[in-house]
Amino acid sequence: MEIKYSLDDLYLFWHVCRAGSFSKAAELLQMPVSTLSRRVSRLEQDLDLRLLHRDAHRLQLTSAGEQYLQRCGPLFNELGQVSASLDQEARDASGLIRITAPVGVTRYWLGEMLNRFLQQYPAIDIDLMLSNNNLDMVANQIDLAIRVGDPGLDNWIARPLMDFGFILCAASQRPQWQALSHPRELDQQPLVAVSPIINWDLETTDGQQHYRVLPAANTRVRVNDYDIATTAVKNGLGIGLLPCWLALPAIRRGELVRVLPQWLGLRRQSCLLYRDRDHQPYRLRLLIDFLLQQAQQEPTLEEWLEH
Structure with a gap:
């Protein structure tokens, strides 16, 4: 069934009901009262239903308005919780990072670096998949890969590591x-x-x-x-x-x-490979910066040969 009304307008109706007035809802939403009133009126026109009885002193839900509020309220509450959770994921040093890396690089360097990182950030977890073949990054839901030689993916960001x-x-x-x-x-x-x-x-x-x-x-x-x-x-x-x-x-x-x-x-050359530069979870940004910083401290080929 095709939806013939705006979900944004329904969301505004829900806010008006929660606030108890157009003026309070407009203040919370930071929009003009006239705009908010017009949007709710448009919702009523699209539904061909009266949702609110309005007078100068109060708002009262109609029977149809009560039904819509009861059905849409839990949905918008859940969406709010999801948004809060995603916002927390973007800001907190917690959660899971999926990584793939070659076996040799992990034994030589990465394994120890990941242990240090996890000790520094106890709320972050790591799922590490070792493979000397290039795994399907999307199918395996990989957040970060370490590859040696040609990264093999044009639409991913490659940062030189060592x-x-x-x-x-x-x-x-x-x-x-x-x-x-x-x-x-x-x-x-x-x-x-x-x-x-x-x-x-x-x-x-x-x-x-x-x-x-x-x-x-x-x-x-x-x-x-x-x-x-x-x-x-x-x-x-x-x-x-x-x-x-x-x-x-x-x-x-x-x-x-x-x-x-x-x-x-x-x-x-090895590189870090990841999908998005601007919209990364905070935990992933922390790991990328940590590995790049640690790699700068590794000896060069000339230093290896001198010793």
């Missing part, structure tokens, strides 16, 4: 691989590759030379997790292009050695 550096490594018990002099020789060596990265794009430390390795038939292990790939490299299964945060501690422990140390993997 860069990840990569170095070529091999097991310390495989000294023959340390004698390589150029990346082209990697085509003849067993490799440990990490999905979804297809190519190894390398450059010299001075940035003057570039070379692309295509791990293919010589790939002994392909896995979608850097921790597993690092373990495979440690066990001597092949040469791997590993993130500095995993490789350098293992090098200091004597488990790995660098291969072709004058070559580096191209840095990969």
Whole structure:
């Protein structure tokens, strides 16, 4: 059934009934009494019903007006509660945030940062979905994603978070691989590759030379997790292009050695991905600002290599 009257006018009628007069309702609504009276009269015309008896001293509901008030009153009360709840959500540091992030980034950095954030804001909850594949943000009702490389979504906001550096490594018990002099020789060596990265794009430390390795038939292990790939490299299964945060501690422990140390993997940038810049829940704004601030304190690739 088509509604032939304005719900806004019905809302004004409800306010008049609650206030007990047009003047009090107009004051609460911050609108002229004449406008308010005209809108209620229009509602009566649209309904073809008299809702109010008016005189100079009081208002009195008609039988039809009483029925409309009884039916619409609870609806507008509930809408008011919903509006208050949404307003509180926009202003309070509370509620649930749904996040998706790669496994490696979470183990290395994000997990600890989220723990610190939750300790700081005890009324905020987090639902964290780990995946090295790009989940459907809408279907999974994701509020915030961390992605490495191409974010893959044009209609979402991407904020740079931090860069990840990569170095070529091999097991310390495989000294023959340390004698390589150029990346082209990697085509003849067993490799440990990490999905979804297809190519190894390398450059010299001075940035003057570039070379692309295509791990293919010589790939002994392909896995979608850097921790597993690092373990495979440690066990001597092949040469791997590993993130500095995993490789350098293992090098200091004597488990790995660098291969072709004058070559580096191209840095990969991570980013925060979210839907809306202007109409975010307060809890989400807090988390975004927190992560961006913490990322600024992370060591650069040069600092990683120096230590």
